[in-house]
Amino acid sequence: MLLINIDHVGIAVHDLEAALAEYDRQYRVHPMHREVVESQGVEEAMIAVGGSHIQLLAPLAEDSPVGKFLEKRGEGLHHIAYAVADIEAALAHLRTEGVRLIDEEPRIGGGGARIAFVHPKSLAGTLIELVESP
Ligand code: MC0
Numbered sequence: 001m002l003l004i005n006i007d008h009v010g011i012a013v014h015d016l017e018a019a020l021a022e023y024d025r026q027y028r029v030h031p032m033h034r035e036v037v038e039s040q041g042v043e044e045a046m047i048a049v050g051g052s053h054i055q056l057l058a059p060l061a062e063d064s065p066v067g068k069f070l071e072k073r074g075e076g077l078h079h080i081a082y083a084v085a086d087i088e089a090a091l092a093h094l095r096t097e098g099v100r101l102i103d104e105e106p107r108i109g110g111g112g113a114r115i116a117f118v119h120p121k122s123l124a125g126t127l128i129e130l131v132e133s134p
Contacts, residue, residue, distance in 0.1 A: 002084065002085060003052075003082040003083070003084065004082070004083040004084060005052065005070050005082070005083050006052045006080060006083075007052065007080070007081040007082060007083040007129075007131040007133075008046065008052060008053035008054065008055040008056065008079065008081045009052070009053075009054055009079075009081070009119055010055045010057050010075060010078040010080070010127075010129070010132075011054060011055065011056055011057065011075070011076065011078060012057050012058075012059075012066050012069050012070050012075055012076060012077075012078040013056050013057065013058050013067055013074075013075050014037065014070060014075060015058065016019060016045055016056055016058040017019065017047075019056050019058075020043055020045055020056065022125065023047060023056075024056075025029045028109035029047050029049065030047070031045040031046055031047050031056075032048050033045070033046040033110070033111065034046075035110050035111070036060070037109060038067070038111050039107065040052075040058070040064070041058045041059060041060045041061055041064025041065060041066065041067065041110070042058065042059060042060060042064065042066050042108070042111065043057075043058050043060060043064075044056065044057050044110050045103060046110070046111075051121075054131065055110075057078055057111055058082065066078065071089075072107075075111075078127065079117070079126070079127035079128065079129050080126060080127075080128055080129070081115075081128070081129035081130070081131050082128065082129070082130055082131065083109055083131050083133065084130050085132070085134065086105040087114050087115075087116060087130050087131075087132035088106065089097060090116075090130050091103075091104070091105075091106070091116055091130070094118060095122070098120060099119075099122045099123075100119040100121060100122045101116065101117075101119065102116070102118060102119050103115075103116035106130075106132065109129075109131070111133075111134070112134045113131050113132060113133050113134055114131070114132040114134070115129055115130065115131050115132075116129070116130045117129050120131070
């Protein structure tokens with residue numbers, strides 16, 4: 001199991017345009033990539049910061065994961081995504097350690113990356129995403 005780096009930090013927002021305008025106004029940064037990921041019920045915008053990214057996430061529907069999160073907790077830190085070289089090996093390792101996986105198998109996320117989520121109840125109340133870049 002090797003965490004290569006922090007691929008991105010996901011932040012849930014109600015309004016993507018408004019959040020991007022604030023990032024521009026306050027930090028003078030712009031998204032390098034925007035994408036609707038229907039399978040996850042989100043529109044995402046990726047902002048490059050150093051060697052990593054901030055991922056702003058707006059829900060496509062109220063009953064999506066980010067929609068439910070916003071309703072319960074409001075805007076804020078949603079997940080941390082770690083880059084891994086071999087996502088199947090990483091999931092196998094976590095399974096061996098008895099960690100509660102949300103995704104037993106990788107699925108396709110933004111940018112065509114293979115991703116899998118680990119339940120926030122497994123570690124310090126933090127939703128973790130594993131990312132194997134294409
Ligand atoms: C929920 N909980 C969280 C949380 N979401 N804790 C920390 N961080 C989060 N993001 C907590 C709740 O407060 C609650 O705790 C407990 O987990 C159960 O939550 P729930 O509201 O009942 O919701 P569930 O169980 O229906 O779903 C939560 C779960 C879900 C994390 C399993 O959101 C999920 O499957 N997430 C993975 C997919 C996802 O988030 N996709 C959107 C990003 P208490 O203590 O009240 O019981 S997609 C993405 O990021 C993509 C496109 C990409 O990077 O490529």
